[in-house]
Amino acid sequence: MRHQFAYSGDRGVATIYNTLTDNRFRRIADDFIDSIAYRVQRNADEQWVGILFDDDDAASIAKMRMDETIAVMAMSAGRKRSPTLPSASRTRRTKGRR
Secondary structure, X not given: OOEEEEEOOOOOOHHHHHHHHOHHHHHHHHHHHHHOOEEEEEEOOOOEEEEEEXXXXXXXXXXXXXXXXXXXXXXXXXXXXOOOOOOHHHHOOOOOOO
């Protein structure tokens, strides 16, 4: 995958779009994506974010590896809060008590 784009209105990519545009995560996302020879291009007016290969020589363009794509997706999934699970102390029954 050479280029990945997320649009704010696309179903299923709102979390990715929001992660890449959120100032709290911007530097982390940019630094990670830069470390794998890509760059993040943002257009706030048109509400899209692109992850592009950062090289002008088309012959040297490598594809984004699957693990790199998964890492970008995991970064966005990390923003979602997991449901709160009941603590073990509240769910454990005492022997003889019901």
